Amino acid sequence: MASQTTAALQAEVNRLQLQVDTLKAEQGNEHISIGNYILARLAQLGVTNVFGVPGDFNLGFLDLIEDHPTLNWVGNCNELNAAYAADGYARVKEHSIGVVVTTFGVGELSAINGIAGAFSEMVPVLHLVGAPSTSQHAEKPMLHHTLGDGRYDAYIKAAKQVTAFQSLLSNKNDAASQIDRALTESITLARPVYLSLPTDLVHTQISSDRLHIPLSSTPPRNDPSVEAFVIDLIVQRFAEAEGDAIVLVDACAIRHDVRQEINDFLRKTGFPVYAAPMGKTAVDESFERYGGIYLGTITQPDIKEKVESAKLILSVGCLRSDFNTGNFSYNIPIRRTIELHSDHTKVQFATFPAIGMKQLIPKLTERLLFYRASASKIEVPRFIATVPEEAHDIISHTWFWPRVGKFFKPRDVIVTETGTANFGILDVPLPEKSVLVSQVLWGSIGWSVGSALGAALAAQEVGLGRTILFVGDGSLQLTVQELSVMIRLNVKPIIFVLNNSGYTIERYIHGKHRKYNDISNWDWPSLFKVLGDPEEKFSKTYTVHNKQELSQLLEDTTFAQADKIQLVEVIMDKLDAPRALQVQAELSGKTNFYEVAAAV
Missing domain, CATH: 3.40.50.1220 (TPP-binding domain)
Incomplete structure (x- = not known):
């Protein structure tokens, strides 16, 4: 208790000192560019990897990232995946934040679904947008990436709906205080924040005095x-x-x-x-x-x-x-x-x-x-998962989840996709110090793939074990490009692709036999060859059709070591699903009144 009280008091002192520095508007003797000020703060918060996509309004800032001694530019296939990756990174790397860098308009709007998910699920992410210069914001020419009507503020207004704080940096006098406020809001509230950095301010020099005072996530003291x-x-x-x-x-x-x-x-x-x-x-x-x-x-x-x-x-x-x-x-x-x-x-x-x-x-x-x-005498049910004996060799969800539960190790990072995986993992005990990464509230299909990239990078940084992703074939098709980034960065998740011929959770909510819940079946074993590893030096793929094949693979020590990125296509019945998902989907279908509407 004493340590917590001391931490809260010190955090309050730091906040007050930052306010004093802001009021004094000290310029000091040591100067730093606004771009490097941002990076210095991120490094102080423990950020090592920065996600995003290059665009003409953020390239000057990307130079600084690439030249920074401790920060690594990841480079994603699209902005949505980058936002997902920043989300997964922040979930695994506690006491830090995720960072995604996009460009004005087209880039930032592509990322906004991922940022909204981080807001919904309370994940600290900085969305930093490279923007046109301050003079262009003032004069409002019809630039590319604008809406053509002079509304340069349209995108920050959109960001206001899904972030806890927004700022368009417009001058050097309050840039440091705006940056600090954004980051403090993010780490204190566990929400994403938005900063827009005009091109002409990236190299503008400001005082570095405030960097001597650390930002704190300690909440204000209770009365x-x-x-x-x-x-x-x-x-x-x-x-x-x-x-x-x-x-x-x-x-x-x-x-x-x-x-x-x-x-x-x-x-x-x-x-x-x-x-x-x-x-x-x-x-x-x-x-x-x-x-x-x-x-x-x-x-x-x-x-x-x-x-x-x-x-x-x-x-x-x-x-x-x-x-x-x-x-x-x-x-x-x-x-x-x-x-x-x-x-x-x-x-x-x-x-x-x-x-x-x-x-x-x-x-x-x-x-x-x-x-x-x-x-201590109150009885607690023993939380175990028994692998059932089934008369057939088909890989059912009832059998699959307790079986893979025996494959998990302490310190594993387990990422589950919206749908069958989110529900299937619930009744499986996870080992000591393992981390589950899932998106239950926002539920954006395909989120888990980008998130697994960020989670795997964070796991390396904090000394966790394997990253294991469970994703459906339909969900993976939405964000599959990020597997190429995993290959390029040599991260080595194990990816279980549940091939059940479409959107199973949607089938159970409504339209079990409708064509809109079907997808094209991809050649999953050939995927890594297309996405950057044609000679399969860094990757390995498998297809398992039955319980025996899957069990043999899970017991293979080479597979379990995860020294390559590995993809396992798991053939399952398209109308099979975990018990919890079936019940939840039935409840959701009734809430949506689909059957009533159909009857009318």
């Missing part, structure tokens, strides 16, 4: 008196429940960096813990008090009973989207719920703004140590 009242109130609710409580962790426990605090809470108090889909791997899944995934009515019966029968639920960082709650089917009333969030706390029907969980949890831990003996 001590209000926080003390809230803790007393929560302790009282635990007493009324006689310690019959469970913990439910969700996305914001990961996004807002409280995994250490909540794991410390769980080990010291002994309360059972469960996770929502977006909170998977927030808690070590081999932890003896971890019981699995809670997903409303879709939940496995033994888990559902334990969660919903508890007298009190301590919800940590909940994000109640449809796919994260079993179509809003949680059966845990507000009167039995306490919610901890990054910027507020809810105790039943009362909300306490500006009381954040990062500082509150350690203090709550100390107050609830009393319950360890009784909490």
Whole structure:
């Protein structure tokens, strides 16, 4: 607790010092270009790889990136994939951010779907756009990449909808403060931000004084008196429940960096813990008090009973989207719920703004140590996945997911695509210190491919293990170009392509036999030859048609070492899907009223 209080105080001192420097507008003796100021700040935040696509308005800035001693320009096939990669990079490289660089208009709009996904899922990403010069912004000539009507501000207005902060750098006097504010907003709020850098400001010199003061992601201090009242109130609710409580962790426990605090809470108090889909791997899944995934009515019966029968639920960082709650089917009333969030706390029907969980949890831990003996006796279902015995040799989802679960190792980074993979992985225990990267809320088809590139690069930087991607054939066709970047950079993910002849999740929501859910079948084993490795020096492909072939491959030590980029085409039935997806899709289909509309 003392260290957290010290960190919060130091962060506040740093913020105040930056404000003082801004007001004084000091120019100092040491100068740096605006472009290099940005790069210096990124290096301070631990950024090593920068994603994006060259364009005529960002080329001068790309020179600086390429010449920088610690930053690497990745270079993607398109801006959308670059934004996806920056998203995946930020998710794996904690306490840092993802960075994507695009060009004015055509480039930045191509990336905006990826940036919107980062906003939706609370991922810190800097979207830096190379823009026309300040004089061109003032005079508004009919430049290429404009809309032809003089609205140079149209794109920043679009960015305003999907970023937490936006700035068009327009002069040297406040450039440093605008850059610092953007980056601070991103790392504090866990959201993407937008900076537009005109061509003539890239090399403009400014003071480097502010670089001596580090940026901080530490949230503002909780008001001590209000926080003390809230803790007393929560302790009282635990007493009324006689310690019959469970913990439910969700996305914001990961996004807002409280995994250490909540794991410390769980080990010291002994309360059972469960996770929502977006909170998977927030808690070590081999932890003896971890019981699995809670997903409303879709939940496995033994888990559902334990969660919903508890007298009190301590919800940590909940994000109640449809796919994260079993179509809003949680059966845990507000009167039995306490919610901890990054910027507020809810105790039943009362909300306490500006009381954040990062500082509150350690203090709550100390107050609830009393319950360890009784909490440790609350039964927790054993979270295991048994590979079923099936009479056929077809690779079914029921068999596939627990089988590949035995292939995982500690510290693996596992990336799953929207659809079958997101749902299939839920009931599979992941090893100690592994990381799951998935996009449940935004759900952009093809996101996982670019994200896997960013995740693999980040995994190398932070000392994690293999990157393993699960993606459907339909999804991969949307963003397949990024496999060529993986080959060029010599990153070595294992890619399981679930070949089920189209969009399975869409089939289950509606149109099971409709042509619009079909796709062309590609020659997947030949893919790497086309995308940059014609002699297969850096890659290897496989096709598995049945359980025996897949098991043999998973048990192959050379394959498991992942010393090349590897693609495994897994032949599956197009009408097969994980149990959770089938139930969720049925619920979603009913919500969309497709059958009613068809009847009318």
